[in-house]
Amino acid sequence: MSVVAVMYVIMISYILLIGALSYGARKVSSFTPSVQVPKQGFSVIIPFRNEANHLPGLLESIADLDYPTSLFEILLVNDDSNDASVACIASFIKAHPKINIKILESIRVSDSPKKDAIQTAIETSLFSWIVTTDADCIVPPLWLKTLNAFIQENDCKLVAGPVTLPYRSASFLQVFERMDTLSLAGATMGGFGIRHPFLCNGAHLAYEKEAFVAVGGFHGNDHIASGDDHFMLEKFSITYPKQVHYLKSQQAIITTPFQENWTSFIWQRKRWAAKSIGYTSLFTKSVGLLILLANLVFVVGVVFAFAKADTAAFPFYTLLLLKIITDAFLLYPVAQFFKTRKVFLWYPLCALWYPFISSYIALISLKGGFMWKDRYFKR
Structure with missing residues (x-):
């Protein structure tokens, strides 16, 4: 040949x-909530390391959440920060006493700082559903309300959600990163649509805590620095193949920032690619x-x-x-x-x-x- x-x-x-x-991707239907009554409790876990520049935006978006404060907690897990991150959070807690926010210190036990941070928070979490996002993200006001409705209306163990970039692009790098992010989002939706999910984003991921324990948590891949999202999806897809879903909703889109330059973009993508050594699917x-x-x-x-x-x-x-x-x-x-x-x-x-x-x-x-x-x- x-x-x-x-x-x-x-x-x-x-x-x-x-x-x-x-x-x-076309088969995944856009979700419009029909259930309006808040019922599900959420433990929102956010690992952070030296995110003093991003945390104010995230925290203000959390303050704008349209969801009963009695039904969610925010667990911010410090991964050895040496900037003003902790002080920034402490100031926010003082100004918003009605929001249940805690600062935890990550307990390092593996080669994956982020997995260790999430595990640390899960062990102290109050609610039956774990939600993860990143410290540099902005969450929408109806985020938890939409997730609550989706869980009530569907048989779920794990829910992956949409992540986008800021809507204005000021350079070719940002335009290119947006296009690359769209391709990842399309592949993510497409995988869920054909019932072979293979991508998700830890910046917007939710799963049942009991199911997390049942699949063994991060055991078996905690020697790989990244992949807290992908490996969890793999485990859930094997154990609960019909109970992993994609939340395709305009009301639940989380925003993550652009990379600062081509070097940081390449390092980020290289980090994502490095976890491929642990793929089992x-x-x-x-x-x-x-x-x-x-x-x-x-x-x-x-x-x-x-x-x-x-x-x-x-x-x-x-x-x-x-x-x-x-x-x-x-x-x-x-x-x-x-x-x-x-x-x-x-x-x-x-x-x-x-x-x-x-x-x-x-x-x-x-x-x-x-x-x-x-x-x-x-x-």
Whole structure:
């Protein structure tokens, strides 16, 4: 089989995969709550390390939550901060005595600071449902009310929710990061839609505490620094395959900030990619491998297309167009959901750049560690 034929086989397989995920993303229905009575109690766990610049925004959004304060607690877990984070939280607690907020000190027992922080909080939590988000996020006012209704109206053990970026993009990096985030959101929705969930985001994840204990918590993957979200999804999908759901609701979209520069963007994505060594799902591994191969085919196709000035370049141009068009089918409806359709003005440029940066991150993640919260972690 010729090289071109192999490239076409990979690309056709990729098209079928993205087609399935596109179908799945559309299959996930938007949720409009019919239950209005607050009933479910939530323990919201937020690990933090040196987040003094972000915490005020998060805390103010928590103060705006439209949910009875008797039905939720905020457990902020300090992961060895050395800035003004604790003082910032303490000041907020003093100004908002009616909100049940606690500062906990993380008990380190593994190679994963975030998992240790979450475990520390779960052991002291009051309510039957655990909700996690990040210290640099902004939560919407109807977040817990929508989650409450979803849990009451569906048979749930784990619920993954939508995460987006601020609505204004000031640079190409931010536009590109938005497009990359949309692709991850689309793949996440698509996986849930075809009943093979393989992605979720710890910035918006909820699960039943009793079920967390039943699946063994973080045992078995606490040697991997990241992945508090993915590995939990894997365990729940095996034990409770029909009780993991995606909350597709405009009222429940959590906002996370842009990365400051290309270096921090690459480090973040490398950290995400590094947890792939712990994947147990054959489907997840296959999806990751196929996406990497398709991106590499695109890169090779660009090189060959520019190297050949005659009609011999036609097969390579075809490969490039196939991938660009296929990805658009997944991304556009997701952009509609997040109300960021204007970003598609940049889509052609992002589509050309994405396979290069994605392939680079995937390849460098195979070797070496990564920086996270001013600390270096081995792969």
